[in-house]
Every structure is written in C-alpha cells, then in structure tokens.
Amino acid sequence: MGSYVDALMSDLVAKNPGEPEFHQAVREVAESLELVFERDPKYRAAKILERIAEPERVIMFRVSWVDDQGEIQVNRGYRIEMSSAIGPYKGGLRFHPSVYLGILKFLAFEQVFKNALTTLPMGGGKGGSDFDPKGKSDAEVMRFCQSFMTELQRHIGPNTDVPAGDIGVGGREIGYLFGQYKRIKNEFSGVLTGKGLEWGGSLIRPEATGYGAVYFAHEMLSTRDDSLEGKVCLVSGSGNVAQYTVEKLLDMGAKPVTLSDSDGFVHDPEGVNNEKLAWVMELKNERRGRIREYVERFPGATFTPADPKADHNPLWALPADCAFPSATQNEIGAKDAANLVNNGVKVVCEGANMPTVPEGVERFLSAGILYGPGKAANAGGVAVSGLEMSQDALRISWEREEVDARLKNIMRSIHQQVRETAEEYGTPGNYVNGANIAAFRKVADAMLDQGVV
Ligand code: NDP
Numbered sequence: 222m223g224s225y226v227d228a229l230m231s232d233l234v235a236k237n238p239g240e241p242e243f244h245q246a247v248r249e250v251a252e253s254l255e256l257v258f259e260r261d262p263k264y265r266a267a268k269i270l271e272r273i274a275e276p277e278r279v280i281m282f283r284v285s286w287v288d289d290q291g292e293i294q295v296n297r298g299y300r301i302e303m304s305s306a307i308g309p310y311k312g313g314l315r316f317h318p319s320v321y322l323g324i325l326k327f328l329a330f331e332q333v334f335k336n337a338l339t340t341l342p343m344g345g346g347k348g349g350s351d352f353d354p355k356g357k358s359d360a361e362v363m364r365f366c367q368s369f370m371t372e373l374q375r376h377i378g379p380n381t382d383v384p385a386g387d388i389g390v391g392g393r394e395i396g397y398l399f400g401q402y403k404r405i406k407n408e409f410s411g412v413l414t415g416k417g418l419e420w421g422g423s424l425i426r427p428e429a430t431g432y433g434a435v436y437f438a439h440e441m442l443s444t445r446d447d448s449l450e451g452k453v454c455l456v457s458g459s460g461n462v463a464q465y466t467v468e469k470l471l472d473m474g475a476k477p478v479t480l481s482d483s484d485g486f487v488h489d490p491e492g493v494n495n496e497k498l499a500w501v502m503e504l505k506n507e508r509r510g511r512i513r514e515y516v517e518r519f520p521g522a523t524f525t526p527a528d529p530k531a532d533h534n535p536l537w538a539l540p541a542d543c544a545f546p547s548a549t550q551n552e553i554g555a556k557d558a559a560n561l562v563n564n565g566v567k568v569v570c571e572g573a574n575m576p577t578v579p580e581g582v583e584r585f586l587s588a589g590i591l592y593g594p595g596k597a598a599n600a601g602g603v604a605v606s607g608l609e610m611s612q613d614a615l616r617i618s619w620e621r622e623e624v625d626a627r628l629k630n631i632m633r634s635i636h637q638q639v640r641e642t643a644e645e646y647g648t649p650g651n652y653v654n655g656a657n658i659a660a661f662r663k664v665a666d667a668m669l670d671q672g673v674v
Pocket residue numbers: 319386387388389390391430458459460461462463481482483484547548549550572573574599600602603
C-alpha cells in the first residue's frame with residue numbers, strides 16, 4: 222500500500238511543483254487513508270483522493286489599487302474552489318505577504334476535511350492575496366478590498382462559495398469586502414461570514430475558533446479524567462484565534478502564560494488574566510500595535526525577539542501542561558515538539574492550520590500525548606460560519622447562549638467522531654487518523670453518489 226501513496230505523491234508533486242505546504246498536507250492525509258484503502262478498495266478504484274487533491278477550480282487575478290501617496294500597487298488575488306461534494310465552497314481569505322498558490326491549496330485541501338467534520342453541509346475552499354494589511358491605513362485597506370472584491374464577486378455567492386476571514390482578514394476587511402459585493406450585485410445576502418452583528422453576522426463568530434479549540438482540549442482531557450483547571454498553557458499568536466483561546470482558557474480556570482506575533486513572544490509567568498487580555502485586544506484590534514508593548518505595560522513579563530535562523534522557538538521550550546499554537550503553519554518544528562514532550566506537555570491543541578511539522582506530529586503521537594490536529598481542533602470557526610449561513614438564510618439571529626451551546630455540541634461531536642474512527646481503524650487515541658478518515662469517508666461517499674464529476 223505504501224507504494225500507492227508514493228505513486229500518488231510523486232504525481233501530485235510533479236503536477237504541483239514548488240508547493241511544499243500542499244504536498245505536506247496531502248501526504249499526511251494519504252498516509253492515514255492507507256488504512257481505509259486496505260479495507261475498502263472502492264475508494265481507491267474511484268480515485269477519490271486523486272480527485273479531492275485536484276481543485277475543482279482555481280481563480281487567480283490581478284488586484285490593482287492606489288495607495289495614500291497616489292502610487293499604483295499591484296497584488297495577486299486567489300480563490301481555490303477545492304470541493305463542493307457536500308455543500309457550497311466555504312473557507313477563509315488570507316491577506317499576508319507569504320500567500321501564494323501552494324499555501325492556499327494546502328489550506329483549501331485541509332478545509333474540505335475540516336468542514337466535513339463539523340456535521341454541517343459545507344464544501345471546501347480558500348483564498349486571499351499577498352497583500353499585507355500591516356502598516357496600511359484604513360483607506361488603503363478599503364481600496365484594496367474593493368478592488369479584490371470587484372473581481373471575486375463574479376465567482377462567489379451564497380449558494381456557490383462563501384468566504385470568511387483568516388490571517389489578516391478580520392471584521393474590518395470583511396466589512397469592506399461585503400460593502401463592495403452588495404454594491405456590485407445589488408443584493409444583500411449571506412455571501413461572506415464573519416459579518417458585523419448589525420448586518421447579518423452571528424454572535425460568537427469572532428470567538429468561535431479559539432473557544433472551539435479550548436472545548437476540544439477539554440474533551441480530550443476528559444478522556445483521561447482530567448481538566449483544564451490550573452493547567453499552564455502556552456499560546457502563540459495574538460490575533461483572533463489566540464485572543465479567544467486565552468479568553469476561554471481563563472473561563473475554564475487555566476493559566477495562559479504566553480502570546481506572540483511575528484516579532485517575538487511575551488512570557489508572563491503570573492499569567493495573562495482578563496484585564497491583561499482586554500489590554501491586548503485593544504492593542505491588537507484597535508491600535509494595531511505589536512505584542513512587545515505588553516512588557517512595558519506589564520513589567521513582570523519578558524519579551525523574546527523572534528530569531529528566524531534558529532532551529533527552535535524558545536516559546537515552546539517553556540515548561541507547560543498544554544500548548545495552543547494559534548499563529549501559522551509549521552510554527553512547531555521538530556526540536557520544538559521534542560522540547561514540549563521532554564517538558565511533560567499533556568495536550569497540544571492546534572488553533573492554527575497545520576502548525577506542526579510532520580516530524581513533530583510523529584513525536585507527539587509516539588509520546589502518546591493528547592494531540593488535536595487543526596482540522597478537528599480549530600473547526601469551531603467554520604462551524605459557527607455555517608451557523609451564520611443558516612441564520613442569514615432564515616433571516617433570524619440566535620442568542621449568544623444558543624450559538625455557544627451549538628458550538629460546544631459540534632466540538633463534542635467532532636471529538637467523538639474522531640475518537641471513535643481512530644478506534645475503529647485500530648489506532649486508538651490517534652486523532653490524526655481519526656480526523657482524516659472520518660472526514661474522508663463523508664466526502665468520498667458523497668462523491669461516489671454523485672458520479673464522476
Ligand atoms: P490573525 O491575523 O488574527 O492573527 C495571526 C497571528 O499570528 C498574529 O499574531 C500574527 O502576527 C501571527 N502570525 C501570522 N503569520 C505569522 C508568521 N508567518 N510568523 C509568526 N507569526 C505569524 O489570524 P487568525 O488568528 O485568524 O489565524 C491564526 C491561525 O488560525 C492561522 O493558521 C489560521 O489559518 C488559523 N485559523 C483561523 C480561523 C479563524 O476563524 N480566524 C479558523 C481556523 C483556523 P503578526 O501580526 O506579526 O503577523
């Protein structure tokens with residue numbers, strides 16, 4: 222069977238050269254699926270994985286706009302429509318200078334599986350641009366978003382493709398994108414999620430990814446009769462996911478002690494409490510400042526600058542019970558994973574997408590810690606996006622408690638599916654196999670029903 226995966230991967234690499242993140246994401250899934258193909262050759266015969274790994278459609282376009290100095294800027298925009306087997310394409314938009322086709326294909330591929338796990342009818346997609354919102358004025362961000370949407374609007378719609386936020390795309394960007402869509406199409410529809418509460422958004426959507434990741438960690442710990450109470454937690458990032466991870470950790474009685482951005486990380490041995498978190502939210506979301514400012518405001522903390530040349534990140538070498546990587550892909554390297562394990566980490570729960578390199582994943586699995594891969598652990602965000610779509614379609618809005626209860630139930634159900642599937646395939650406790658296989662079977666069965674399309 223190993224030769225099947227090798228052949229599939231060598232085809233994929235030849236067809237998609239120079240896209241290592243995409244190769245990494247497909248290889249991980251393919252290796253888990255060996256267990257399925259052995260039992261059920263029909264999936265292999267129908268070339269289901271080969272088809273899922275080939276986007277249904279890739280859209281690439283020019284985004285020209287004028288900056289505050291009157292200079293013309295040219296960026297590249299993308300939308301990858303990966304799979305519509307179980308619903309309209311759904312997945313975020315990322316604005317970051319590192320964005321290129323390979324990053325978005327990996328994210329869109331992961332999204333297909335994640336969305337299938339949510340129990341909601343959503344296909345998978347992802348998009349974005351190499352535009353960097355950092356350091357841009359609101360007016361520049363608005364002009365960029367308007368230009369981006371002027372092209373994207375041809376390809377999306379509430380029953381076709383429903384984008385949301387991701388790195389660099391928060392409430393401000395969704396607002397500008399929505400405004401331009403509405404203006405061009407002359408329709409007010411739920412074409413984007415993560416909208417403002419007064420214009421079609423859902424309560425708990427901003428919180429959903431971080432809250433969901435903590436609910437997932439809670440479920441994992443429950444299997445060992447343990448809880449988050451009193452646990453020291455490492456959190457990376459300081460954006461949307463990191464902020465609401467910290468908020469929910471505090472709710473559950475845990476002690477988050479770190480936050481980071483691309484300049485470095487802060488370590489606060491006394492813990493980031495609610496008052497400090499409110500300050501961070503204001504710093505990041507209103508003033509758009511840098512996390513290093515934390516140590517000026519709270520002198521008990523230390524700041525360690527990022528060293529891109531180092532083979533490890535000292536954030537992951539701090540002793541802790543739990544780790545919540547919530548910044549970006551491959552932020553936990555092989556040495557970082559070893560440091561976490563050697564320091565006795567019990568839980569690694571991924572708020573970010575694919576934050577751990579494959580050697581790191583191997584290390585977590587062989588150490589037998591509770592390791593929740595992103596496509597299961599961070600599915601709360603897209604799940605509440607799905608709930609936002611339902612509310613838009615019904616033209617109603619649910620109370621905060623109702624959305625939160627639904628989110629909690631969805632995370633519990635994802636955990637259960639993943640755990641049971643891992644057991645069914647003879648790898649109990651392996652959440653990677655469980656997530657990949659449970660999601661694959663759902664998408665694959667829909668594809669079998671729908672014929673060769
Ligand atoms: P934000 O833009 O709100 O925050 C991203 C954070 O990560 C910032 O602190 C940013 O620092 C840091 N970061 C980004 N890129 C890098 C990098 N290359 N190196 C170091 N730090 C970096 O994004 P989100 O919080 O929304 O997303 C974080 C992660 O969660 C991503 O992997 C995303 O795909 C994933 N995710 C997000 C969901 C959502 O609902 N938003 C849903 C599911 C997953 P800086 O400001 O310096 O760039």
